[in-house]
Amino acid sequence: MKKNGTHMKNKLLSILTTLFAASVQAQETASNETMASTMRSNGKIYVVVAVVLTILFGLIAYVIRLDRKVSRLEKES
Amino acid sequence: MQFHWWKIAAIALLTYAVVGGLLLPVPELSQLGETIRNLYYHVCMWFSMMILFTVSIVHSVKYLRTGDLNHDIKAESFAGVGTYMGLLGYATGAIWASYTWADPNNPAYASFGSIMREPKLIGAAIALLVYGAYFILRSSVTDMDQRARVSAVYNIFAYAMLFPSIWIIPRLLPSLHPGQEGNPALNFNDIDSRMRMVFYPAVLGWTLLGTWIATLLVRYKQLNEKKWNAHEK
Structure with a gap:
């Protein structure tokens, strides 16, 4: 019985250490995460890409909305 | 919505064009x-303009052949x-030129004077004004069939005017604008393969977006037409 208890304790400890190691590793990747470093690299050109894409998708969404409205009117008439 | x-x-091509x-x-x-x-971006505006004008003239000719008002709406x-x-294209060209042609050592008006003497700019302005007159002509004729016929004929003239004003005359005069010795963006030996x-x-993406907007306009005008016809009955 006692032997079983220490076995459990060991197992718990090993799980904990694994989790800790995993969390440290996660923090390490977070500090140089690809997205964050991408957005700040190369004179921050990716920020421009994001801005232009936002405008483009905004305009396309507007065109799609108009298209839907016209389609609805066509169905009604 | 018809998602052709x-x-x-x-959408895909424009996303690729931006990224x-x-x-x-x-x-x-x-x-x-x-x-x-x-x-x-800037050059694509002119390419898609040229393609859309070509579609327009095709519909004008179709109208003159068939008398179908739908072709007039499309044109x-x-x-x-x-x-x-x-x-x-003109607006983006103005921004581009002000940072590449204008001489920062000179006062702004000195550069402005030489930029305004650019044959390509004057030619493009003439071409756009000729098309501006197309819309003025349309709105000044009240009879529908007459408007369609007169403006279809004028559209053919306007398209023909594009060639001297933006293709031929600018090539004959000295200019800062590239494209003096042919079509720099189309020439396979000239433009960088990258x-x-x-x-x-x-070019394809911007033209398709223009086509999309134009088809919306067409459908809106056709609905309007239908509404008026129903009104009259």
Whole structure:
């Protein structure tokens, strides 16, 4: 019985250490995460890409909305 | 909503034109620097204008052959979006020129004077004004069939005027604007192959977006027409 208890304790400890190691590793990747470093690299050109894409998708969404409205009117008439 | 394949293609190609156009490598040239990427946007406006005007004239000729008012609506819509693209091309060209042609050592008006003497700019302005007259002509004729017929004939003249004003005369005069010795963006030996990879899809994408907007205009005008016809009965 006692032997079983220490076995459990060991197992718990090993799980904990694994989790800790995993969390440290996660923090390490977070500090140089690809997205964050991408957005700040190369004179921050990716920020421009994001801005232009936002405008483009905004305009396309507007065109799609108009298209839907016209389609609805066509169905009604 | 009718989600045709070409609408999805327009979205995909434009996304590629923005991401690839801003991030992919380009040749390093003095004076131009990164602004060479404007080829994917500024030049595409003029290309799509030319294509939309071509669609417009085809519909004008079709109207004259058949007398179907739907062709008149299409001709007007495509000419409208084409003119709009041309105005955007002019505006973007003005921004581009002010950072590459203008001499920072001179007062602004000195550069402005020489830029305004650019034959390409004057030619493009003439072309756009000729199309502006098309819309004035349309709105000044009240009879529907007469308006369609007169403006279809005028549209053919307007299209013909494009060739001397933006293709021929600017080539005969000295200019800062590239494209003196032919078609720099179309010539396979001239344009950098890395830029071609983005430029042609970008032309297609912008043209498809213009077509999309033009078809919306067409459908709106057809609905309007239907409403008026129902009214009269």
